[in-house]
Amino acid sequence: MAETRTLPPRRSALVSALKPGTFGTLGSDGPGSDGPGVTLSERHPMSVVQVEGRIGQEAALGDALETAIGIHPADGFNRVSGDEDGPRILWVGPCRWYVAEPESRDLYGALRPAMGKFGGATVDLSSGRTVFRLSGHDARRVLAKGCSLDTHSSTFGPGACGQTGLFHVSVLIACVDEAPTYEIYAARGYALSLWESLVDASMEYGLRVD
Amino acid sequence: MSAQDRRLPQGGEVDRSTPMRFRFDDRDYQGLAGDTLASALLANDVRLVGRSFKYHRPRGIFSAGPEEPNALVELRTGARIEPNTRATTIELYDGLEAASQHRWPSLRWDVGEVNNLVSDFLPAGFYYKTFMGWPGWMFWEHFIRKAAGMGRGTLDPDPDSYDKMNAHCDVLVIGGGPAGLSAALVAGRSGARVILVEETDGFGGRLRGERETIDDKPARHWVASTLAELDGMGDVTLLRRTTAFGRYDGNVVAALERRADHLAEPPEHISRQRLWTIRARRIVLAAGGIERHIAFADNDRPGVMLAGAARTYLNRFAVQVGKIATVFANNDDGYRTALDLAAGGVEINAIVDPREHGGTWRQKAETAGIDVFAGAVVSRAHGRLGLVGVDVRDASGKNRFLASDLLAVSGGWNPNVHLTCHLGAKPVWDNALATFLPGDTGPDMRVAGSARGLAGLGTCITDGYAQARAALDDLGYSKSALPDVPVTDEPQEEPVQALWQVPGKGMRFVDYQDDVKVSDIALANREGYQSVEHLKRYTTLGMGTDQGKTANVIGLAVLAEERGLPIDKVGTTTFRPPYTPVTFGAFVGRETGLHYQPLRRSAMHDWHVANGATFVNAGHWLRPQYYLRDGESDVKADIDRAITREVTETRGGGGIVDVSTLGKIDLQGPDTAELLNRLYINGWKTLAVGKARYGLMLREDGHVWDDGTTSRLGENHYFMTTTTANAGPVMSHIEYALQVLWPDLDVKAVSVTEHWAAMAIAGPKSREALAAVLDDVDVSNDALPFMGVVECTLAGIPARVFRISFSGELAYEINVAADCGEAAWEHVMRTGAPLGILPYGTEAMGIMRIEKGHVAGPELDGRTTPADLGLGRMVSSKKPFLGAPMLTREGLTDTDRPSLVGLVPVDGKSRPRAGAVLIADPKAVPPVDKLGHVTSSAYLSPNLDHPIALGLLEGGMAREGETVWAAFPLRDEMIEVRVTGPVFLDPDGERMHG
Structure with missing residues (x-):
């Protein structure tokens, strides 16, 4: 039985900046004429736990993850399994994954005993990552302003993830759907700076903040 | 408002229903939508647009593209002013303001023109020869720069x-002309992801300035239908107003998109x-060619223009740049200009062609009633502020004067090889074409159309197809049928005959922008500057903002003639990015x-x-430096008061700091534990669960790298802290290890x-506060001891x-x-309020750690050893660790090395500055022996009531009690300081351990 903790209230790194509404070019001409080209929001609170095993344990660890949370890591590297609203498993390194879900339970407390028998390490990063959700037909252009990753649907479609720089901040980006929608995991301390850059980059396409 | 006298009533790409007002040199004009500033000026019969850089010679518009050497203007005003913009590439917008450069007080009456009269005394290398002696270039530079002009910038923020x-x-x-469009079409139809960049506002390239037909219809129909098809393809990106200016390793191309330069102000x-970084699997370079001129006497008179440009102004902008034109060309393209100009109502005096042979084009010209002077050359141009006529010298050497207000010159075409050279390929000379062709660009870049010396519209379109097909084959895209080859009407062309200069007296300009003449190149050669690289730097050939686009090949050819060598033995200078100037703003x-x-x-x-809080940058972090209270402002007295308060009240009661x-x-x-043993200089095998330990790490070269505490949270679970600065590097190094x-x-x-x-x-x-803050935790000294x-x-x-201390307090x-x-x-602030807990910032933290002699970044400066810092006893001799082998190097064990001491000003109030040099004698004459330096300084120790500092000093604690001097020559400061121990407060640590 997993150890459980009561979950204290959590404060987003973006409290001072995140104001819902529509912004930027939304006039009758130009790129924003068909409504906001970009929708930006924060997914908060999120549980993010890094699980890591020894090289060679991938299969066993994957089975144990499936037993613990109901999904198995996707095969190969830079891949994601699971749904946006449920637990997801994102590849971040050899025999190393993020397990992430909207906070509803003590995910770390649930995973740590399940992973313990493999050695390795299970580490709670929930507060250490701010998760952005960037969506819309201009989302790819916004990413391209600050990121050299090729996010074309042929190479970075739903189920793909990658670690890269976005406006000079280290991030993990995962493609969620074909809208396209992206989830962006960034270090919490950089969250406000990255938020400002994303908003700035989105303005010319029309931006809705949820 | 001046009428557009030179504008034809119909034709061209201009929109006669959309007039645009503009201002040039304080005079108002009107142009049309679709104009460039150059075409609008020419439409208004403005021929004189600038002065040359060195001799201040009157100059007119010379080209119709980015190669323009003369028509450089200051564009816009105020904070948006931009010097040295080319009038030939500025799209006209309503309300545009521009001014000419290099002239004072006015363009027509320019004092600097005196340089033209004394030009015999201003040859190549004049500045080097004249100003290098006493009192030196640094003195003269100020005046020379002022005289040189080059436009004015602004100090206002953009x-x-x-x-x-x-x-x-x-x-x-790269390039949206016939070859580029056809390459993009083939690539797009194959399903490949395609980006097509075009430097101007529209596609078509040379076709925009031509009267050619494709499939018996005006060529613009083919351009429009090709573009429409490309536009409908999901994975084709069309970038207008975008210049690919550099190619870099990994097939990366940098391009500059001018999104709003054609507008008065950018939209919100x-x-x-926008700076584009394009990572391409394959590149097709279809950059076209640039026409070159011919050096003859006074060939820089306003009204002397590249032949292709004269044609472009007529066909694309419906502007007659002259009424009576002479064409001087060593190739058949000049005949096309003559025929187009004649069709556009310009009277053609003659085509002056140094070639003796005839061909289809000559027949066409003669059929149209145009005289052709075969075997003849233009030897001189006349007209100071605007061309009035030219001297034509025929094969027998006889001169005749032809009254003309336009001389259209074509010395042949240079393929635009710039981007083929950026990764090191050298262009290759082709004698038959009398031009440089692209060298070996490797498989990642293919060159198509006139960029590789091909002539003829149909040939270029077909080549675009072929080069794209070859690139797609490389990438494994399945073969699809090539588009039909369109029908074009092109007479057979006769070969070009190389002609670089026409002998004669007078100034024969090779490089207009830099005022480099044939005679300068000859002089450079005589003085021994025979390498092209020396020639360039000695004469400044090709060193202007146009980078010699029209001039370089002529310059090389003249040098080759002077040296009696073939051109390919002379070589070329190096083409480097950017192809055209790029504003720093785009890189920012x-x-x-x-x-x-x-x-x-x-x-x-x-x-x-x-x-x-007032914040200070610590790397990327923002950290509170000190906290001002109501009524205090960010002035020195208030800041000192705040910092003193934070130190005093923390030492007296309690403080909290964000770490x-x-x-x-x-x-x-x-x-x-084994990893820690290898990373740190001290031992870790004995650390118990629930305990922390201070550790010091070395770099592999034996110098101190970082310090911090590591705690043991569980049997196999540890938690390491590092300094703020080294958080990333230590993590990286652990991963590497x-x-x-x-x-x-x-x-x-x-x-x-x-x-x-x-x-x-x-x-x-703090213990009392902690007890109140935590939920039912025994924080007594027994339950939670030090560490x-x-x-x-x-x-x-x-x-x-964690019970650890940086401040020296509990x-x-x-x-x-x-x-x-x-x-x-x-919660801590609320619960601690009754105890007087206050927040403190990095300044107070710094003072407290200096009071305790705790080392930090300024002491861990990458040059110190554990022993230097008084931490020699921490070094374990029982185990290997990173840096240990190098720690025993002779230089690192030298007993004369500066080591950590405390420093106190003898007068009790002067503040030694961090970075001050420690010396023995304040009156010594430099060079002075350095004994060490001040590493960290506290303006005041509120607990000792005087400034204190830490330093690294030769002899270290052996000098305790002696005085030395802290010298800071930049501020003319010399402070006598007494050497003390580095721990100023509570040397036994009773406060911390209590």
Whole structure:
């Protein structure tokens, strides 16, 4: 039985900046004429736990993850399994994954005993990552302003993830759907700076903040 | 308002229904939508547009593209003023303002023209020869720069924004002319991801200035239908007003998109310019060619123009640049100009052609009633402020004067090989074409159309197809049928005959922008500057903003003639990016102001802001430096008061500081203690669960690298802290060590810096405060001794508490999940309020650590050893560790090395500055022996009531009690300081251990 903790209230790194509404070019001409080209929001609170095993344990660890949370890591590297609203498993390194879900339970407390028998390490990063959700037909252009990753649907479609720089901040980006929608995991301390850059980059396409 | 006298009533791409007002040199004119500034000036019969750089010769518009050497203007006004913009590439907008350059007081009456009269005394190398002696170039430079002009900039901030875009594609096509369009079409139809960049506002390239037909219809129909098809393809990106200016390793191309230069002001939220970084699997370069001129006497008179440009102004802009024209051409393209001009109502005097042979084009010209002077050359142009006529010398040497207000010159075409050279390929001379062709560009770049010396519209279109097909084959795209080859009407062309210069007296310009003449090149050669690289630097050939686009090949050819060598033996200078000038703003993009670099904020940042903190940058982090209270402002007296308050009240009661910026690394695995043993100089095998230990790390070269505490949280679970500055590097090094040095160690390292918010409570009341803050935790000295660690909760928030001290006080560090950081901090402030707990910043923290002689960044400067810092006893002799072998090097064990001491001003009030040099004798004459330096300085120790400092001093503590001098010559400061021990306060640590 997993150890459980009561979950204290959590404060987003973006409290001072995140104001819902529509912004930027939304006039009758130009790129924003068909409504906001970009929708930006924060997914908060999120549980993010890094699980890591020894090289060679991938299969066993994957089975144990499936037993613990109901999904198995996707095969190969830079891949994601699971749904946006449920637990997801994102590849971040050899025999190393993020397990992430909207906070509803003590995910770390649930995973740590399940992973313990493999050695390795299970580490709670929930507060250490701010998760952005960037969506819309201009989302790819916004990413391209600050990121050299090729996010074309042929190479970075739903189920793909990658670690890269976005406006000079280290991030993990995962493609969620074909809208396209992206989830962006960034270090919490950089969250406000990255938020400002994303908003700035989105303005010319029309931006809705949820 | 001046009428557009030179505008034809119909034809061209201009929109006669959309007039545009503009102003040039304080005079108002009108142009049309679709004009460039150059075409609008020419439509208004403005022939004189600038003065030359060195001789201040009157100059007119010479070209119709980015190669323009003469028509450089100051564009816009105020904060948007931009010097040296080419009138030939500026799209006209309503309200445009521009001014000519290099002239004073006016364009027609320019004082600097005296340089023209004394030009015999201003040959190549004049500045080098004249101003290098006494009193030196630095003296003269000021005056020369002022006289030279080159336009004015502005010191005002740029009101516009610039941004960047990354792009990826299978095929990047550079150039939207016939070859580029056809290459893009083939690539697009294959399903490849295609980017097509075009320098101007529209596609078509040369076709925009031609009267040619494709499939018996005007060529613009073919352009439009091709474009429409490309536009409908999902994976084809068309970039207008975009110049690919550099090619770099990995097939990366940098391009500048001018998004709003054609507008008075950029629309809201739109950047003025955008820098593109395009990663292409294959490149098709279809950059076309640039026409060159011929050097003859006074060939820079306004009214002398490249033949293709005269044709472009007529066909694309419906402007007659002359009424009576003479064409001087050594190739058949000049005949096309003559025929087009004649069809456009310009009277053609004659075509002057140095070639004797005839061909289809000559027949066409003669059929049209145009005289052809075969075997003849133009030997001189007349007309100071505008061309009035030319001297034509025939084969027998006889001269005749032809009255003309336009001389259209064509010395042949140079393929635009610039981008083929950026990765090191050298262009190859082709004798038959009398031009340089692209060298070996490797498989990643293919060159199509006239960029590789091909002539003829049909040939270029077919070549575009072929080069794209070849690129697609490389990439494995399945073969699809090539588009039909369109029908074009092109007479057979006769070969060009190389002609670089026409002998004669007078100034024969090779490089207009830099005023380099044939005689300068000859002089450089005589003086021994025979290498092209020397020639360039001695004469400044090709060193203007146009980079010699029309001039370089002529210059090389003249040098070759002077040296009696074939051109390919003379070689070329190096083509480097950028192809055309790129504004710094584009490289900066949005990385300006607060976003110069990303900022990093702690979880308690908003609290600090709300409570009077002034912030200091620590790497990317923003840290509270001190907290001002109501009524205090950011002035020295208030700042000193705030800092003193923070130190005094922390030492007297209790303070709290945000230490979230410290690096934090989670280490798990059975071999973690062994890893720590190898990383740190001290031993780790005996650390008990629930205890912390201070550790020091060396670089592999034996110098101190970083310090911090590591705690043992569980049997195989450790928690390391690093300094703020080295958080990233230490983490990287651990990963490197685990993957490369010691893959056998079973340890997992995870950076958790961002997950944990950290705060230190320090001061004699900190235990009492902690007891109130934590939920039912025994914090007595027995339960939580010095270097003890406990996991607990704080207002229901899970926390880790470490009894460690940087301030020298009884102190505890509390870590909580960052999302709970502000709640925890507020809880501490609220609960601690009755005890007088106040927040303190980095200044107070710095003073307290200096009072305690604790080393930090200024002492861990990468040049010190543990012994230098008084930490020699920490070095374990029982185990190997990183840096140990190098620590015993002779230089690192030298007993004369500067070591850590305390320094106190003898007068009790002067503040020694960090960085001051420690010397023995304040009156010594330089060079002075350096004894060491001040590393850290506290303006005042509130507890000692005088300034204190730490320093590294030769002899170290052996000098205790002696005085030395802290010299800071930059500020003319010389302070006598007494050497003391580095621990100023509580040397036995009773406060900390109590």
